[in-house]
Amino acid sequence: NAGVTQTPKFRVLKTGQSMTLLCAQDMNHEYMYWYRQDPGMGLRLIHYSVGEGTTAKGEVPDGYNVSRLKKQNFLLGLESAAPSQTSVYFCASLRMGNRGSETQYFGPGTRLLVL
Amino acid sequence: GNSVTQMEGPVTLSEEAFLTINCTYTATGYPSLFWYVQYPGEGLQLLLKATKADDKGSNKGFEATYRKETTSFHLEKGSVQVSDSAVYFCALTELQGAQKLVFGQGTRLTINP
Numbered sequence: 001n002a003g004v005t006q007t008p009k010f011r012v013l014k015t016g017q018s019m020t021l022l023c024a025q026d027m028n029h030e031y032m033y034w035y036r037q038d039p040g041m042g043l044r045l046i047h048y049s050v051g052e053g054t055t056a057k058g059e060v061p062d063g064y065n066v067s068r069l070k071k072q073n074f075l076l077g078l079e080s081a082a083p084s085q086t087s088v089y090f091c092a093s094l095r096m097g098n099r100g101s102e103t104q105y106f107g108p109g110t111r112l113l114v115l
Numbered sequence: 116g117n118s119v120t121q122m123e124g125p126v127t128l129s130e131e132a133f134l135t136i137n138c139t140y141t142a143t144g145y146p147s148l149f150w151y152v153q154y155p156g157e158g159l160q161l162l163l164k165a166t167k168a169d170d171k172g173s174n175k176g177f178e179a180t181y182r183k184e185t186t187s188f189h190l191e192k193g194s195v196q197v198s199d200s201a202v203y204f205c206a207l208t209e210l211q212g213a214q215k216l217v218f219g220q221g222t223r224l225t226i227n228p
Contacts (some may be wrong), residue, residue, distance in 0.1 A: 004158075031213060042119075042204060042218035043159075050213050058215065090158055094214055102147060102214050106158040 001026050004107035006091050012113045013081045021076040021110050023091030031094035032074040033058075033104065034066060036087040043090060049074055081114045088112070117142045121205050121219035128195055129227050136190040136222050138179075138205035146207040148172075148181055148188040149216070153202040162190075162203070197226045 007022045023032065030051050035043040045058030049068040063085060065077045074093075078085060088111050092104040122137040140148065147166045151159040163172030168183035177192045188205060205219040 033215070040220055042220040043216070044218075045215055048213055048215060056213065092159075092216075096214075102208060103161055103164075104214070104216060106151075106160070108158045 003027065004091055004093055004105050006089075006107040006110050008110060009108070010111045010113075012115065013078075014115055015082060017081050018077070018079050019081065019112075020078075021089055021091075021112075023074045023076070023093075023107060024072055025074075025091075025093040025105070026072060027093060027095065027105065028071070029093035029095055029105075030071075031096065032068065033092045033094070034064070034074065034076045035090045035092065036060065037090060037109070038087050046076065046089075081112075083114045086112060086114045117146065117207060117209065117217045119205050119207055119217055119219035121203075121222050124221070125223040125225060127225045127227065130197055131194045132226075134190070134192040134195045134199075134224070136203055136205075136224070138188045138190065138219060140186050140188065140205075140207050142186075142207055142209075144209070145183070146209055148179070149206045149208070150177070150179055150188070150190050151204040151206060151218075153204065153221075155201070159204065195224075195226050197228050200224055200226045 004025045033048040034046040047066040049055045052071040055066045067075045091107040118141045149164045150162040152162045163174040165172040165181035171180045202221045206216045
């Protein structure tokens with residue numbers, strides 16, 4: 001199993017450009033999440049999905065859109081990138097089970113620089 | 116809302132020193148509590164977790180006890196190694212709904228030989 005993979009690993013954008021970050025998981029997990037990590041602020045939830053075809057806003061959704069057309073993929077889109085979106089983006093998926101076995105598995109991250 | 120507060124970093128210790136990283140939380144109900152670790156250039160890995168009061172999570176020599184009375188989940192290790200150098204995140208998740216994680220700000224730990 002590859003676990004959770006993210007594409008690309010690193011990207012540089014100019015202000016106003018658009019791009020899509022891809023997250024894929026091969027563990028048949030129902031739930032998937034996008035976080036951003038900024039210095040001194042931990043990880044903050046952008047959007048999440050509880051199943052194929054469903055998405056919901058997290059703590060910091062502005063400027064981002066997501067889609068979950070297939071269970072194994074969760075896409076994060078930036079329609080018009082801004083310097084404030086310079087960050088490291090992490091995708092995660094969740095294995096559900098009895099209480100006590102909930103574990104989120106994280107991808108390796110995508111480093112995005114917006115100039 | 117729910118929140119997690121970790122001790123300020125960075126923390127620098129010598130090899131074989133005792134480690135404590137403080138974590139306190141604010142939450143409604145009884146969340147599950149986690150410690151995640153991020154090694155340089157990598158994503159987050161689950162280090163340990165606890166799901167109810169007085170539970171102790173442990174892994175790789177690290178321990179943390181779910182203290183409901185003090186709303187704390189402090190991370191400890193008796194003798195740290197250079198390989199423990201990483202960023203450590205305390206987090207909680209709600210029992211219901213989408214199991215969203217709420218993270219502390221992270222504590223960077225550096226162990227010198």
